[in-house]
């Protein structure tokens with residue numbers, strides 16, 4: 001099933017390096033760094049940045065999986081890791097990365 005069609009699950013296990021490589025290929029623009037993945041998103045202005053932050057926050061509450069966010073004037077970096085897997089990567093991180101990418105693409109089209 002595609003990442004966009006999946007939902008986060010409670011207690012998702014840490015992934016092995018092969019699984020991480022395979023899932024990373026499905027989320028363009030994201031980079032793995034240790035036990036996390038991150039991507040910087042850029043925007044036309046602060047209003048658009050905050051609209052994205054709010055959309056991601058709503059999605060995080062729906063999925064019960066929450067990114068760290070670094071927010072600037074026209075940029076936002078999302079960092080996903082799975083606390084319950086001991087700070088490792090789980091499928092939940094890639095599911096939310098795909099959904100955040102979709103929210104960004106949608107905002108750009110609007």
Ligand SMILES: C[C@H](O)[C@H](O)[C@H]1CNC2=NC(N)=NC(=O)C2=N1
Pocket residue numbers: 010064065066067080081082083084085
């Ligand atoms: C109890 C609740 O399911 C957990 O605290 C959720 C909430 N959001 C979370 N977010 C992230 N990034 N990792 C988690 O393990 C996590 N766990």
